Amino acid sequence: MKIQISTAIALRDELTDRLANSALATQSGEIELSPVASALIHDAVARDELQADIDEAAQ
Amino acid sequence: MRTIIAHQMHHSFVVVGLLIWLSGCAGEPVLVSAPADSEIPVFATLADAKDPIEMAAAPVINRVALIRHSTSRALKKGHITPDDAREALFCTDHVIDDLNGAVKAKNLPSIKTASHAADACLAQLEQAQKARLK
Numbered sequence: 013m014k015i016q017i018s019t020a021i022a023l024r025d026e027l028t029d030r031l032a033n034s035a036l037a038t039q040s041g042e043i044e045l046s047p048v049a050s051a052l053i054h055d056a057v058a059r060d061e062l063q064a065d066i067d068e069a070a071q
Numbered sequence: 072m073r074t075i076i077a078h079q080m081h082h083s084f085v086v087v088g089l090l091i092w093l094s095g096c097a098g099e100p101v102l103v104s105a106p107a108d109s110e111i112p113v114f115a116t117l118a119d120a121k122d123p124i125e126m127a128a129a130p131v132i133n134r135v136a137l138i139r140h141s142t143s144r145a146l147k148k149g150h151i152t153p154d155d156a157r158e159a160l161f162c163t164d165h166v167i168d169d170l171n172g173a174v175k176a177k178n179l180p181s182i183k184t185a186s187h188a189a190d191a192c193l194a195q196l197e198q199a200q201k202a203r204l205k
Contacts, residue, residue: 069156
């Protein structure tokens, strides 16, 4: 899967912040992502699918 | 969710407000538990305040994802060419890059500009579909 560099940086920065702040972790040991990070992951999946569809259509 | 129990803090409005503010800064939703007759719930409205950058940017990113889904569908149906789809991919990539920069810089006007750019990407896609279907 390919994602944009700016998206990778944004996700990396958020995960770093969240891991550094244990107060943001839930009792089950999970970390809740912000709405922006969740949307970025959703978009990254859509982007990857679109890229695959373009490659397939171009063949 | 962080719960602030204010039952014993009827007159400590400043303390409760400060706790809500600090939790809000950490991006946490806050539940204030207080007696119904206290004035504490006034501060609860503060707890609903979310980061305006997050609230502005997330819907735009979701809209970009939808534009990408629409582009994929249109391409599969033959309503647009692979070149049109590439244009849409390029356009939406630009919006996401701008949004990531705006979120990092906490720049609300730039998020609004990126939102308009997303609208332009959608308009471009619709234009390509119309041209193809004619």
